[in-house]
Amino acid sequence: MNDVALHLSETLDHILASIPQFKPEFALIIVFLFSIIATLFTDRFWKQSSFFVSIIGYIISFFSLLPQLHQPTSGFFGMLVIDDFSVFARGIIVFALLVSTIFIQQHFKSKISQKNLGDVYTVLLTAGLGLNLLTITTNWLLVFIAIETLSISSYILVGYFSENKKQSEAAMKYVLFGAVCSAVMLYGLSLLYGFTGNLDFTSSAHIQGLTAAPQVMTTIALLFVFTGIGFKLSFVPFHAWAPDVYEGAPTPVTAFLSTVPKVGAIVLLARVTQAWTTSLFYFGELTILFITVVAIITMLAGNLIALRQHNMKRMMAYSSIGHTGFLLMAVLVAPSGDPAILLFYLCAYVLMNLAAFAFIDALEQKTGATELESYAGLGKKMPIIFTGFTFIGISLIGLPPTVGFVGKLLVFSSVFERHQSSGDLPYLALLITGALTSVISLFYYFKIPLYAFLRGGQSEQNNHASVTLIVVIGIILTSLVFGIGIFPDLLLGLFK
Numbered sequence: 001m002n003d004v005a006l007h008l009s010e011t012l013d014h015i016l017a018s019i020p021q022f023k024p025e026f027a028l029i030i031v032f033l034f035s036i037i038a039t040l041f042t043d044r045f046w047k048q049s050s051f052f053v054s055i056i057g058y059i060i061s062f063f064s065l066l067p068q069l070h071q072p073t074s075g076f077f078g079m080l081v082i083d084d085f086s087v088f089a090r091g092i093i094v095f096a097l098l099v100s101t102i103f104i105q106q107h108f109k110s111k112i113s114q115k116n117l118g119d120v121y122t123v124l125l126t127a128g129l130g131l132n133l134l135t136i137t138t139n140w141l142l143v144f145i146a147i148e149t150l151s152i153s154s155y156i157l158v159g160y161f162s163e164n165k166k167q168s169e170a171a172m173k174y175v176l177f178g179a180v181c182s183a184v185m186l187y188g189l190s191l192l193y194g195f196t197g198n199l200d201f202t203s204s205a206h207i208q209g210l211t212a213a214p215q216v217m218t219t220i221a222l223l224f225v226f227t228g229i230g231f232k233l234s235f236v237p238f239h240a241w242a243p244d245v246y247e248g249a250p251t252p253v254t255a256f257l258s259t260v261p262k263v264g265a266i267v268l269l270a271r272v273t274q275a276w277t278t279s280l281f282y283f284g285e286l287t288i289l290f291i292t293v294v295a296i297i298t299m300l301a302g303n304l305i306a307l308r309q310h311n312m313k314r315m316m317a318y319s320s321i322g323h324t325g326f327l328l329m330a331v332l333v334a335p336s337g338d339p340a341i342l343l344f345y346l347c348a349y350v351l352m353n354l355a356a357f358a359f360i361d362a363l364e365q366k367t368g369a370t371e372l373e374s375y376a377g378l379g380k381k382m383p384i385i386f387t388g389f390t391f392i393g394i395s396l397i398g399l400p401p402t403v404g405f406v407g408k409l410l411v412f413s414s415v416f417e418r419h420q421s422s423g424d425l426p427y428l429a430l431l432i433t434g435a436l437t438s439v440i441s442l443f444y445y446f447k448i449p450l451y452a453f454l455r456g457g458q459s460e461q462n463n464h465a466s467v468t469l470i471v472v473i474g475i476i477l478t479s480l481v482f483g484i485g486i487f488p489d490l491l492l493g494l495f496k
Helices: 002-040 049-068 084-109 117-136 140-160 165-196 204-212 215-233 241-248 251-277 283-306 312-336 340-367 383-397 403-422 425-445 447-454 469-486 489-495
Strands: 073-075 080-082
Touching: 002 049, 002 073, 002 080, 002 117, 049 084, 049 117, 080 084, 080 117, 084 117, 084 251, 084 340, 084 469, 084 489, 117 140, 117 251, 140 165, 140 215, 140 251, 165 204, 165 215, 165 241, 215 251, 215 283, 215 312, 241 251, 241 312, 251 283, 251 312, 251 340, 283 312, 283 425, 312 340, 312 403, 312 425, 340 383, 340 403, 340 469, 340 489, 383 403, 383 425, 383 447, 383 469, 403 425, 403 469, 425 447, 469 489
Parallel strands: none
Antiparallel strands: 073 080
């Protein structure tokens, strides 16, 4: 009896000692509760109360991260791992969530809708909690809970605003595809636990258990697990949902889906890759080969299909699929113990995509369309928007002097160094494919200035775009894209 009491006392002491490491997530949980209260009560008198509660929550969560910088530790019996990698990743996530929340508020501010936006802000806070957990855990059970928290939040965001058959179909496709991927991943995790009796993918007991299990069954189980991760990253062949969902969802929700979930999933994949490739686990080499093949196919498929798109949101969907391939390339060099390059490219990707969707949203609100043909002749009437949009396209291609150029250069340089040191052909194949797809992307990104500045539009379209908050945010993000592109050490020095 005394032993049980002592064990319980030690367990409670450890949990209490671990709570300070969970401060950023606790901030989101508390603000989540306040957001619900604001939605139910104060929104009746002040419609923006839940919005400002959410913004304050993200700011508090961000500042709660700062004391954790350069203070590596673990908590909750090793289920949470706090290091600089997770601190910077959560900082990027909070920033992207804050911008996405402002997008949603501005997008629906002037629209007559029966939907309560307070519910949307609450769901975004829930998604932020799931994303944070993805970046700080090495426990498969917590990984699954985090992915499901993020997935359910994303389903709600897409389906909440469905107003027609096309949007409802996109939401249903997203839910069904996600449910199947989650079920497959859970089955794979059950196999892993059966083989090892351990759920910490970095522990030696877990890796030894996988090594001792039959290779065929272990490989199948791990591929099942990659199904869930692949769904969040939308790499081939788990990308089928992305174009329809991106097109059917409101543009601010699309901006969220194309950026924020990928940050958490990429950090998780980098941790898994590092744990396996630095051990004697046979799947470590297969992991590198698997990521290489997936990255090559994803880059080719995303960029080639994007060439045929005329809807901007579908084009950006395939563009984001192509960029996922580059993110996978960055994952391959992250296991060296220096995640600075991966973090830099993640930050560049978030800035570029959020800016692109800011301009798409501004144009959609002004013209009511997202088709490339509808942009014809609008460059002279909306020069600020289309100039910024063109610069973002240049960065997405990877041309200097932009953050996209620096990000791709860092990834290519690291992969080239790996090829020189190891002589492995997969790294060379990645370099060739990355360079080729960057050239391919030039042809569809340059359609934006082609239609806007060089094609004639309808003469009756003589309206000029007013400078809204979304346009201002797009311009600020574009300035960051160029500023960091010219002075990359400002960001790289921080990450290192």
